[in-house]
């Protein structure tokens with residue numbers, strides 16, 4: 001069998017580390033960390049998030065080394081840092097590189113996120129991470145890694161499935177070679193935008209599902225939220241130009257089930273704390289953990305305004321999280337909302 005190509009991972013966080021350990025089952029992995037002390041310590045201790053790092057992983061603090069050794073690179077950093085990260089590495093990237101990101105968030109440019117106009121956020125200001133890669137580098141062959149991939153479960157060696165989305169068969173095939181293992185099933189799709197957006201948008205519904213649990217509500221209303229939430233995800237996807245198919249596969253329903261029902265999801269747990277009575281500021285101040293869904297909620301709610309989308313769940317969640325609207329009132333609004341038909345998009 002031919003030797004698998006070495007792979008670079010950008011970001012030594014929870015998901016970057018989980019993916020590095022999965023990749024190292026098949027090949028050598030260089031993980032780029034921007035923190036020199038952490039790089040040195042991890043190479044010495046070889047332990048991260050309570051699990052041993054595979055012997056085929058090496059941490060590096062110099063991105064030039066990653067770009068030189070690896071043609072296939074997985075950026076896995078939070079969405080609000082993604083553009084900065086791309087700008088800091090772009091001089092080392094060549095058209096021969098392939099970038100497949102694992103980030104589940106959106107990029108906003110051209111306006112200040114802290115002062116959104118009442119008219120909302122225009123579509124032209126919102127970008128996916130693959131848009132950002134193409135805007136900031138000469139790389140053409142891009143892809144997204146998505147699907148139900150709770151990092152904690154992956155770190156603990158539990159099985160899962162991922163989706164590699166790319167317009168290029170070559171990108172999907174190369175990713176499969178380095179990722180497929182007894183722990184991970186890998187699907188491929190050409191529906192890049194749909195798969196990317198499904199992974200991003202489901203975090204908002206996971207946040208909402210956590211809120212319901214925090215308030216003490218049961219499975220019936222959780223099921224309604226997840227089902228109607230999926231409808232809103234599809235409407236957002238279509239308004240942003242994507243097909244709806246991906247939303248019904250592993251990248252959509254699959255990731256939604258995992259994230260909107262698991263205490264290992266940071267988005268779900270963030271919502272749980274809000275539902276338990278903590279304010280946004282309190283949760284933010286006491287949590288080290290990243291919950292992309294909070295920022296995505298802010299972006300999509302303002303995007304819905306400018307696109308004139310009917311997304312009552314998104315609107316209610318926004319008001320609960322950002323405007324302290326009482327959950328009981330929000331529930332009343334949703335239960336009495338004049339939904340005309342159950343399924344109106346197939």
Ligand SMILES: NC(=O)C1=CN([C@@H]2O[C@H](COP(=O)(O)OP(=O)(O)OC[C@H]3O[C@@H](n4cnc5c(N)ncnc54)[C@H](O)[C@@H]3O)[C@@H](O)[C@H]2O)C=CC1
Nearest residue numbers: 011012013014015016034077081085103104149150151290
């Ligand atoms: N944790 C999870 O279960 C999953 C996370 N994701 C996505 O992966 C992305 C990252 O999440 P986590 O790894 O969990 O977050 P994390 O907060 O654990 O780690 C993020 C890492 O990115 C690094 N970083 C930030 N800016 C950087 C830059 N400019 N250059 C280099 N490194 C930089 C940070 O130092 C940190 O080590 C998010 O978009 C998340 O939605 C996707 C699937 C599962």
Ligand SMILES: O=C(CO)COP(=O)(O)O
Nearest residue numbers: 147148149150265266267
């Ligand atoms: O995308 C995810 C799992 O697939 C999200 O997990 P978190 O809610 O922990 O960020």
